[in-house]
Amino acid sequence: METIIITTAVVTGFTGILAILLTLADRTIANYGEKKLVINEDREYIVKGGSTLLSALIEEKIFIPSACGGKGTCGYCKVKVLEGGGQVLPTELTWLTEEELKNSMRLSCQCKIKEDMKIYIPEELFNVREYEATVELIEDMTSVIKKVRLRLSEGAEIDFKPGQYIQLKIPAYDGNDEEDYRAYSIASSPHDKNHIDLYIGYTGGTATTYVHKFLKEGDKVYINGPYGDFYYHDNRDKEMILVAVGTGIAPILSILHYMAENEIDRKATFYFGARTPDDLFELDLIKYFEEKIPNFKFIPTLSRVTEEHKWTGARGRVNVHLEKDIENADNKEAYLCGSPAMIDTVVELLKKKGFTDENIFYDKF
Numbered sequence: 001m002e003t004i005i006i007t008t009a010v011v012t013g014f015t016g017i018l019a020i021l022l023t024l025a026d027r028t029i030a031n032y033g034e035k036k037l038v039i040n041e042d043r044e045y046i047v048k049g050g051s052t053l054l055s056a057l058i059e060e061k062i063f064i065p066s067a068c069g070g071k072g073t074c075g076y077c078k079v080k081v082l083e084g085g086g087q088v089l090p091t092e093l094t095w096l097t098e099e100e101l102k103n104s105m106r107l108s109c110q111c112k113i114k115e116d117m118k119i120y121i122p123e124e125l126f127n128v129r130e131y132e133a134t135v136e137l138i139e140d141m142t143s144v145i146k147k148v149r150l151r152l153s154e155g156a157e158i159d160f161k162p163g164q165y166i167q168l169k170i171p172a173y174d175g176n177d178e179e180d181y182r183a184y185s186i187a188s189s190p191h192d193k194n195h196i197d198l199y200i201g202y203t204g205g206t207a208t209t210y211v212h213k214f215l216k217e218g219d220k221v222y223i224n225g226p227y228g229d230f231y232y233h234d235n236r237d238k239e240m241i242l243v244a245v246g247t248g249i250a251p252i253l254s255i256l257h258y259m260a261e262n263e264i265d266r267k268a269t270f271y272f273g274a275r276t277p278d279d280l281f282e283l284d285l286i287k288y289f290e291e292k293i294p295n296f297k298f299i300p301t302l303s304r305v306t307e308e309h310k311w312t313g314a315r316g317r318v319n320v321h322l323e324k325d326i327e328n329a330d331n332k333e334a335y336l337c338g339s340p341a342m343i344d345t346v347v348e349l350l351k352k353k354g355f356t357d358e359n360i361f362y363d364k365f
């Protein structure tokens, strides 16, 4: 028994040392030089070998969605690698379906450029631009959520669909050595092309620490976008079920701005889940939407109220009310935004009521 334990420890130790040596060798000895990157067959770039595909694309001002700052934990940065790219790494497997693996999809943040490569990316990503902006306003919405309003510099304009998101560049700061990007949904009206409103909740991570502890009004920031296939579908007239928790309210507010400004009178009910009355925000703006959009109804529902709160509104999680209020899927579609747990629960519930994939749009974060 003792021999087995010693042998296992020696093998584990040896493997660990080998892995460290290989990583160090890759970083210090390996010099891949310059490599050719061909995108969509007709665009050629000479890029630094050894860097990740994601950072090489950013260097060329080609922006791929990347909500985790290249850490391999969001699964957003998928591109199709037609040639080069080597073996799929274990860190990518969690995020790639069998279908995607068959179609040569890779996580660009994990895939290193060690040889010439050919890749394919959706043409619309070439329209994603980087914008310089000034922080015009920072306002506390709750004890953990700040509203950040950005004004694009020199009259620049951004075209986006209500529901889409941008990526905010997180610079190095005291306690964070590396630049990073984080995705935030746009909360403002798509008609105001010079401003972007974001709601950013504090999590203690590098991006939210930067926003909550370092960012000031008047600071210059960089954003890129717009991104995302979660957006208001204009060509429909179905009743809308809108559901959000926490900062998931952002894209829903952008959709409501759009509906108010375009005098859209589709029936729409917005279920907003929070814990206590202190977690509700932008109530005046929502009141304005209630006055402006003829068939719009707002149902805030709180899951942790006590008698002290004197709350007379709806109680419980959003799914409790959806279960009760929605009889069937007839002529309805749903827009959901919030945590993966909330979205999974609500999607399951809606599907039981007859909703199909085509009638459920969601943005998990």
Ligand code: FES
Pocket (backbone or CB within 6 Å): 065, 066, 067, 068, 069, 070, 071, 072, 073, 074, 075, 076, 077, 107, 108, 109, 110
């Ligand atoms: S998985 Fe998040 S950027 Fe690649």
